[in-house]
Each structure stands twice: as C-alpha cells, then as structure tokens.
Amino acid sequence: MFFTYLRRELRRRRKAALVVASGLALGIALVIVVTSVSSGMGKAQDKVLQSLYGLGTDMTVTKAASPTASASDRPRFQFDAQDNDSDAEQSTDRVMVQGFQTLSTATVTKVGKQGGVSDAVGGLSLQVLKVDGQFTRGQFQQNDNAGGAGGQQGGGAGGNGGGNGQPQGEVQGGGANFDVNSYSVYGTDVTEPALGPLTSSTITSGRTFKTTENNGKVAVLDSAYAKEKSLKVGSTLTISKVKFSVIGIATADSGDAAANVYLPLTQAQTLSDSKDKVTTIYVKATDSQKIDSVKSTIQKNVSGTTVTTSADLADTVSGSLSTASSLATNVGKWLSIAVLIAAFLVAGLLTSSAVSRRVREFGTLKALGWKSGRVTRQVVGEAMVNGLLGGALGIALGLGGAYVVTAISPTLQAQLGGGGGGGGQGGPG
Structure with missing residues (x-):
C-alpha cells in the first residue's frame, strides 16, 4: 500500500517532483564540478611545481x-698565439x-x-x-704614391728621402670573428x-x-x-x-x-x-x-x-595556474556551499508548500483510518524519492560537467614570482 500510494502520488505530481529534483541536481552537480576543478588545479599545480622544483623530492637544501666583487669570478678567456x-x-x-x-x-x-x-x-x-x-x-698594402712623395721630399732635404727608407702603406683586412x-x-x-x-x-x-x-x-x-x-x-x-x-x-x-x-x-x-x-x-x-x-x-x-x-x-x-587555483579553491568552494544550501532550502520550501496544499487530502486519509505517523512516513517517503532522484541526476550532471571541463581546459603555466632565479628544479632558475 505504501509503495502503491507513493508511485501514484509521484506520477500525479511529477512536475512538482521534477522541479524539486532538478533544484537538488543542479546544486549537487555544481558542487561536483567545482570540487573537480579545484582538485584538478591542485594536481596541475603539483605537476608544474614538480617541473620547477619537485623532482621526486620533498625539499632542497x-x-x-x-x-x-672579485675579478676572478668574471669570465676570462685566453687564446694561444699561433704565428704560423x-x-x-x-x-x-x-x-x-x-x-x-x-x-x-x-x-x-x-x-x-x-x-x-x-x-x-x-x-x-x-x-x-x-x-x-x-x-x-691582415694584408699589408704598400702605397706607391706615398713612397714617391717621400723620395722627392728626401731628395730636396739632402738625403733624407724615401720616408727614412721605410715602405709606406697600410694593413687591410684581418680581424676576429668569434x-x-x-x-x-x-x-x-x-x-x-x-x-x-x-x-x-x-x-x-x-x-x-x-x-x-x-x-x-x-x-x-x-x-x-x-x-x-x-x-x-x-x-x-x-x-x-x-x-x-x-x-x-x-x-x-x-x-x-x-x-x-x-x-x-x-x-x-x-x-x-x-x-x-x-x-x-x-x-x-x-x-x-x-x-x-x-x-x-x-x-x-x-x-x-x-x-x-x-x-x-x-x-x-x-x-595562470596561481590565478585559476585561487579562484577554484576560494571562490568556488564558498559558491558551491552557498548553492548547495540554497538548493536544499528551495527543495524544502517546495516540499513544505506541496504538503500545505494537501491538507484536505491528508484529512481524507486520516478519516479513512490512516494514523498521523503513517501520513508523515508517506510524505517523508516522497521527499526521499525526490532527493534520491535529484542526487542521481546531480551526480550524472556533475560528472558530465567535470568531463567537459577536462576536455576544454587550457594549459596552465606557472613561474617563480621572484624572477625565476631561485633554483627552479634545484638547478638553473
């Protein structure tokens, strides 16, 4: 009798039951999605931190x-002379x-x-x-004009010509390429x-x-x-x-x-x-x-x-890792809690409203011999079925949402706030 009446009432009030179940489902789904995203941020942070530091260890010393200011710490390079x-x-x-x-x-x-x-x-x-x-x-190039001019000047000066007897010219080309x-x-x-x-x-x-x-x-x-x-x-x-x-x-x-x-x-x-x-x-x-x-x-x-x-x-x-992790951990946590509480409150209010509209029905049932405890159990049974339906639907939506987030999630990156020189990965920062 309990289950027969329960099934009949749920069918007769399926719109109201669906509204209650949907509210619970959305709240539960949001909690699952936010929790999954927060957990994913934590794992992503651990992975990125491992590339920066972790290296299969717990700490570095x-x-x-x-x-x-020692000059010996400056890079110095020496090359051997090779005349030949x-x-x-x-x-x-x-x-x-x-x-x-x-x-x-x-x-x-x-x-x-x-x-x-x-x-x-x-x-x-x-x-x-x-x-x-x-x-x-470099290649030495002799300047013939300069040598001739030097000779003329030397002749006019009584034997001091030819630029003191040295060839006149310049070195061309040469250099270094390192x-x-x-x-x-x-x-x-x-x-x-x-x-x-x-x-x-x-x-x-x-x-x-x-x-x-x-x-x-x-x-x-x-x-x-x-x-x-x-x-x-x-x-x-x-x-x-x-x-x-x-x-x-x-x-x-x-x-x-x-x-x-x-x-x-x-x-x-x-x-x-x-x-x-x-x-x-x-x-x-x-x-x-x-x-x-x-x-x-x-x-x-x-x-x-x-x-x-x-x-x-x-x-x-x-x-992006720090920003996303902070958002998921702080804002998401309180948002999911607020939405979950709101969903249960809405479900409770809708159930209470539905009960208040069924006062005449409950009076008829009591006139037929139902005791108050039986009526209460019947109402609680309907609420539990709505809750279970909403929970199952919410879990399904939550898992689906988590899968979508995983599929479209961007690649997160991180860097050390101190300019990267603190020995990321225990080595070069």
Whole structure:
C-alpha cells in the first residue's frame, strides 16, 4: 500500500517532483564540478611545481650566493698565439658554478643523518660559456704614391728621402670573428637515480646513467638542446677539452628541463674545479606529513643553509595556474556551499508548500483510518524519492560537467614570482 500510494502520488505530481529534483541536481552537480576543478588545479599545480622544483623530492637544501666583487669570478678567456697559422680556429670554455654558493659533500652526509630524512643527494649546477672562432691575418698594402712623395721630399732635404727608407702603406683586412654560446650543465649523483634533476625528465632515446658511471665521460642531453645542436645518441660533446659520449636524450615531463646537459657529479666537479662541492642537496623525508618538522630540524642543525619545500615554492608561484587555483579553491568552494544550501532550502520550501496544499487530502486519509505517523512516513517517503532522484541526476550532471571541463581546459603555466632565479628544479632558475 505504501509503495502503491507513493508511485501514484509521484506520477500525479511529477512536475512538482521534477522541479524539486532538478533544484537538488543542479546544486549537487555544481558542487561536483567545482570540487573537480579545484582538485584538478591542485594536481596541475603539483605537476608544474614538480617541473620547477619537485623532482621526486620533498625539499632542497641550498646556500644563497653572496655578492662578490672579485675579478676572478668574471669570465676570462685566453687564446694561444699561433704565428704560423693565424687563421686556425680557436676555442675555449669557461665553466662556472651557477645559482648558489657551494656546499661541501660532507653537508650532504650531515643532512642525511637528520631525523625524519630518508635520503639526501647532492647536485652541482654549472654554466658553460663557450667561445670559438678565429683570427684572420691582415694584408699589408704598400702605397706607391706615398713612397714617391717621400723620395722627392728626401731628395730636396739632402738625403733624407724615401720616408727614412721605410715602405709606406697600410694593413687591410684581418680581424676576429668569434661566437659565444652559453648552456647549462648539471652534475647528478648517478648512484641515486631516484633523486635529482633528471627524474623530472623521461629518457626518449638511448639510456640514462648507470650507477657505476659516476666518473664516466658520458652525458645525457635535453631533447630541445640536442635538437638545436643537431646532437644524438652516439655523438660527442666537448666541454673544456674533455670529450663526453652522448648516451641518452631526455625530454622534460612538464615545463622546461633542469639543464641542457647532465653529467656524472664527479665529472662536473672536475670541470668546474669544485672537488667535493655541490650547490643543491635533494632531501626525501621518511613521512610526507612531517615535512615541516624535518625542514625545521635541518635549518636548526645545518647552519647557513636555506631549506625550501614545495609549499614554500607554491607561495611564490604566479601566472595562470596561481590565478585559476585561487579562484577554484576560494571562490568556488564558498559558491558551491552557498548553492548547495540554497538548493536544499528551495527543495524544502517546495516540499513544505506541496504538503500545505494537501491538507484536505491528508484529512481524507486520516478519516479513512490512516494514523498521523503513517501520513508523515508517506510524505517523508516522497521527499526521499525526490532527493534520491535529484542526487542521481546531480551526480550524472556533475560528472558530465567535470568531463567537459577536462576536455576544454587550457594549459596552465606557472613561474617563480621572484624572477625565476631561485633554483627552479634545484638547478638553473
């Protein structure tokens, strides 16, 4: 009897039931869409932050570079004199530490021993300035008119002619033509492949480093740099007269690559005369929920260093990602809550209004022997069916809306608000 009467009443008042269900559906759908967009913004931010910083780690430890006026820090280039072959091509490299002040490898060990630290690995960020080109010898051209004039003047002066006996003329042509090329190099600890800048890229050609190649003359190139320089697996890359064999090509998963060239850490330290030095320490925490406490521990026990987490970096992110994430998280959250409350209030008011118009009907039912509890259960049953119908419809609309948002969503970008020099990806900013 309960379900028979319920089915009959819903059919008889299907317009009112549809209005109530639609209101609930729109509210629920909006909450689902906004929640999905907010979650998508969070995942997009994590992905972009990984390209800027994360690299499979929880935090990085660095030491800010102090300003210096030393002339030795300025790029200087020296070329050998080649008298016998002045047109020969000249080439020289200047390898410099980039971004941060160096830390001792002993600091890596010290950081790794701190409480809450699962693993710590060092890396060295370098910048290479390569100058190559050639000098061209000029040609001396004798000026016959000047020599004749000098002879006449010398004859009139009693033997001082001919311009003191020296040929008159000028040097024509010659000069120098040099090209300056700058690219970034990152020394990575090949014994710890799970940490470091190379983890933000995927090997698309060749292979990555072996754990036994810490002192090997091998290199992995970023795909964009390899394409620009027409390099491939098997090519040879020369840095400061040291030849490295290209063993792999890596493509950044998102954003820009950490460096143009990746070398084993020991080789990078040798090239830059930075033995047992690193610029960045990548730290993996034992518990991702205790990153803040691990950060405090490192800052307390390892003086003079700066510890940066992904949360710290998120505060400096600017661009479309930051704007969209803020909009979805703040405005969307309160908007969805307000709409959901409004939908339930409207549904409640419509249900209450429908009940008030059915007073005569309920009186007839009570006259037929229905008790007040039975009438109440009948009304509650109708409201529950409307709610379930609205909920199902709302979930379907919400999932459809989330799918549409995913399909038409733009590509989001982010950059460090501090000008990008803070060591994005633990390397060149």
